[in-house]
Amino acid sequence: MLVNLKRIARYGFIGFVRNGFVSLAAVLIMTITLFVVAGLIIAGAALSSTLKQVTEKVDVTVYFTTEASEEQITEIQRSIEMDPSVAFVRYVSREEALAVFRERHQNDQLTLQALDELGENPLGASLEIRAKETSQYESIAESLRAQQEAAASANVIDKINFYQNKAAIDRLTSIIETSRRIGIAVMLILGLATLLIAFNTIRLAIYTTRDEIGVMNLVGASRWYVRGPFMIAGVLYGLVSGLTVLLLLYPLTLWLGPGSERFFGSFNVFSYFLSAFPLIFLVVVGSGVGLGALSSYLAVRRYLYT
Amino acid sequence: MIYYDKVTKAYNEGPPAVQDVTLTIEPGEFVSIVGHSGAGKTTLLKMLYAETQPTEGAIYFRSREIKALSAQELRELRRNIGTIFQDFRLLPTKTVYENIAFALEVAGKSDDDIAADVPHVLELVGLAEKLWSFPSELSGGEQQRIAIARAIVNQPDVLIADEPTGNLDPINAHDVVEILKKINDLGTTVFLATHNKSVVDSVGRRVVTMDQGRIVRDDKSGKYLL
Numbered sequence: 001m002l003v004n005l006k007r008i009a010r011y012g013f014i015g016f017v018r019n020g021f022v023s024l025a026a027v028l029i030m031t032i033t034l035f036v037v038a039g040l041i042i043a044g045a046a047l048s049s050t051l052k053q054v055t056e057k058v059d060v061t062v063y064f065t066t067e068a069s070e071e072q073i074t075e076i077q078r079s080i081e082m083d084p085s086v087a088f089v090r091y092v093s094r095e096e097a098l099a100v101f102r103e104r105h106q107n108d109q110l111t112l113q114a115l116d117e118l119g120e121n122p123l124g125a126s127l128e129i130r131a132k133e134t135s136q137y138e139s140i141a142e143s144l145r146a147q148q149e150a151a152a153s154a155n156v157i158d159k160i161n162f163y164q165n166k167a168a169i170d171r172l173t174s175i176i177e178t179s180r181r182i183g184i185a186v187m188l189i190l191g192l193a194t195l196l197i198a199f200n201t202i203r204l205a206i207y208t209t210r211d212e213i214g215v216m217n218l219v220g221a222s223r224w225y226v227r228g229p230f231m232i233a234g235v236l237y238g239l240v241s242g243l244t245v246l247l248l249l250y251p252l253t254l255w256l257g258p259g260s261e262r263f264f265g266s267f268n269v270f271s272y273f274l275s276a277f278p279l280i281f282l283v284v285v286g287s288g289v290g291l292g293a294l295s296s297y298l299a300v301r302r303y304l305y306t
Numbered sequence: 307m308i309y310y311d312k313v314t315k316a317y318n319e320g321p322p323a324v325q326d327v328t329l330t331i332e333p334g335e336f337v338s339i340v341g342h343s344g345a346g347k348t349t350l351l352k353m354l355y356a357e358t359q360p361t362e363g364a365i366y367f368r369s370r371e372i373k374a375l376s377a378q379e380l381r382e383l384r385r386n387i388g389t390i391f392q393d394f395r396l397l398p399t400k401t402v403y404e405n406i407a408f409a410l411e412v413a414g415k416s417d418d419d420i421a422a423d424v425p426h427v428l429e430l431v432g433l434a435e436k437l438w439s440f441p442s443e444l445s446g447g448e449q450q451r452i453a454i455a456r457a458i459v460n461q462p463d464v465l466i467a468d469e470p471t472g473n474l475d476p477i478n479a480h481d482v483v484e485i486l487k488k489i490n491d492l493g494t495t496v497f498l499a500t501h502n503k504s505v506v507d508s509v510g511r512r513v514v515t516m517d518q519g520r521i522v523r524d525d526k527s528g529k530y531l532l
Contacts, residue, residue, distance in 0.1 A: 003417070004411075007411055014399070019399055212398070214395070215395045215397060216412075217384075218357070218384060218395075219408065219412055219456070220381040220383075220384035220409075222412070225411075
């Protein structure tokens, strides 16, 4: 058994080297395939990061009246936090709101003077609410409005800014959903097309050796003894192509890094490549090796007759 | 040892390639199958090593029906039947040594046995010095002798030779026939298909003549007559 494995591995390696031109063609096609796979991973990450950034810019703010007590606000905050669609809630006190206001208008002496003349803090406290999904803002705002109506007599909630921004949030939600769906569809189609091309290249490579497979059958070789070396060669195609892609990606992402950061906001292709290297390595080399072995397995099967 | 029992083989179109053939071959015989192209010689041989199956009738090898063999038994049968062809069918990316070693490896021989057997069998076919050549570096006659070496290295009971001299000049053809006779003298049954008159006449053993898929003559010590 061990001897057979050793012989299969040796013939696989010999076949890879001696069928140099066919191997080169297969490796080139697989390199392109795996490049597309890596590109899809990076593009997917860039899309998610951009969408996340945009999503993070959206929130719902509940402004309280100046008369609202801290207990009343805390109670509302607690009830909001119990909603599973809420990611987090930030309490902005009256003092903090005033400090932010002052900072924002530090060059506007007229406004600051007017504020000082008022003698008391005219700003109410607020709660900044961020939902897990942009589509969930509507339901959060709805439940807040219900609370606003219930607490109307107590005169606690001044306004909920969701309704001012509703049109923009709705549009953003639909853009995010559409881009996500288109992104997945494009990735699936591109991924499938390149996989098919790579699979067919390996099939062609094995087609050229179909007579050899026939001879191996004739001298009484078992299926695995015939198939094994071709699968090893397929694994080698995947391994060499995968490593080539990773080697090419380093300088390429380094070069694209600053540009990508300008284009996407905070997404840097090179930093992503470095931080997600284990994942990219696993997916690119793993799919290369898997694709090579599976394609060879299926292609040889056609010519085995015992 | 080999028994064709009313064997017919029909392909999809046209008349059957082999029709109602009954033939017995005893151990140690040298049988030449002769006939024009398309007479059914190759199909008759192919059915023996199960590259194709008869549509009617049965073929027995050592009293076992070939059609009834399991995949494992079929592989064992093939290791017991050496085959050589007009187009040599060597593995082009393997050296002469590896081509012959391959047949021994599939039979489960150890590396030490292989290292001993390969040079020995190459000596038998007179090509001991070509161990590390690739098939493309050899002449047709040399390639055919390597194919013979591969076919006999497992010491099979039967050697099937399908037009082994078809691509060779008369001198190389003569050499190949001499090797086949030597192998037969050592006890291996040889089953030779050819349409080369001089080859058959130089063998001078049993001649079975086929025409349009049927056996039309079977001479114990015959010549090529058509």
